[in-house]
Amino acid sequence: MTALSPDLLLETWTRVRREVPAARAIALLEAAYSGEGLETLPVGARDRMLLGLFEDNFGNALNGTGTCDACGATIELELDVQVLAARPAVEEAPVVVIEGTPATLRLPTVADVLAAVDCAAPSRRLAARCLGRTDETTLDDDDVRRIGEALLAADPLLDPEIGVVCPECGADQAFGLDVAGFLWQRVEARAQRLMGEVHLLARAYGWSEREILTLPAARRAAYLAMVAA
Numbered sequence: 001m002t003a004l005s006p007d008l009l010l011e012t013w014t015r016v017r018r019e020v021p022a023a024r025a026i027a028l029l030e031a032a033y034s035g036e037g038l039e040t041l042p043v044g045a046r047d048r049m050l051l052g053l054f055e056d057n058f059g060n061a062l063n064g065t066g067t068c069d070a071c072g073a074t075i076e077l078e079l080d081v082q083v084l085a086a087r088p089a090v091e092e093a094p095v096v097v098i099e100g101t102p103a104t105l106r107l108p109t110v111a112d113v114l115a116a117v118d119c120a121a122p123s124r125r126l127a128a129r130c131l132g133r134t135d136e137t138t139l140d141d142d143d144v145r146r147i148g149e150a151l152l153a154a155d156p157l158l159d160p161e162i163g164v165v166c167p168e169c170g171a172d173q174a175f176g177l178d179v180a181g182f183l184w185q186r187v188e189a190r191a192q193r194l195m196g197e198v199h200l201l202a203r204a205y206g207w208s209e210r211e212i213l214t215l216p217a218a219r220r221a222a223y224l225a226m227v228a229a
Contacts, residue, residue: 002032002056004187006194006213009057013191022113025050025180028187032056039114042107044089044157047179051085054179058186062177066164070171077175079162084177089155096150098131098143105130105147107155123148200227 004012008031016027025046026038032053038046054062062079094105108130116125121136127147128136139147152158161174194213197220201212204227212220 002053004028004032004053004057006217007210009187010191010194010213013187017188020114020117021178021180021184022110022117024184026110028053028183039109039111041110042089042155043110043113044107044155046110047157047160048085050179050183051081054183054186055081057190058183062182064175064182066162066173066175068166068169068171068173070166070173071169073166073168075164075166075173077162077164079177084157084160084179087156087160089157090153094150094154096131096146098139098146103131105150105154106132107151108158197224200224 012027012031016024019027029035029038029046029049033049041049060081062077062081062084064077066075066077067073068075089107094107095102096105097103108126112126112129115129116122119125124136124139124144127144128134128139130147130151131139133139157179160177160179162177163172163174165171166173198209198212201207201220201223202209205223215223
């Protein structure tokens, strides 16, 4: 189990809530697994760990809504965490033809994403790094597209999709899923709820934040019910 204690979740959220999404995801993994060097993980491997963290803290169902492109209806989405995490990456390194020559790619790591996020052309920077080049200006748009397609074919978790049929019109729909972003939304919601609980119990009983957060969840809920009564 990699359940985040209330105080650790709140501390991590407070510390990295203004960071870029890739940095927030790594901070959550470091908090949960007490690991270092996670920036070297391929993005798909990171997201499989994030899905495990999601399951241990929020359950095994990824729930959300989407809008049908065909009729505009709201579609309820649900996907089992384990089904998504089980989508494997290929064992062979992807190969793409650049300038008429086959070139072997490596899957993008978290460090690659962090290096690309603030540049003017992040997709081009990421493609160059996966190709082993330091100068992304040597790649044209077609090169970047081919590299991106090869990488996505190599690991479906680089850009996972949820495929559904619209219950209103029957049209096939595909919705993208940002695993790190989805987990962070749940973390943020829980952090806000915990701060609200601390506020109410501290005002009612004069307890410190640490005293409140270390209470078992059932006892904290019981005290909150008495305060609200």
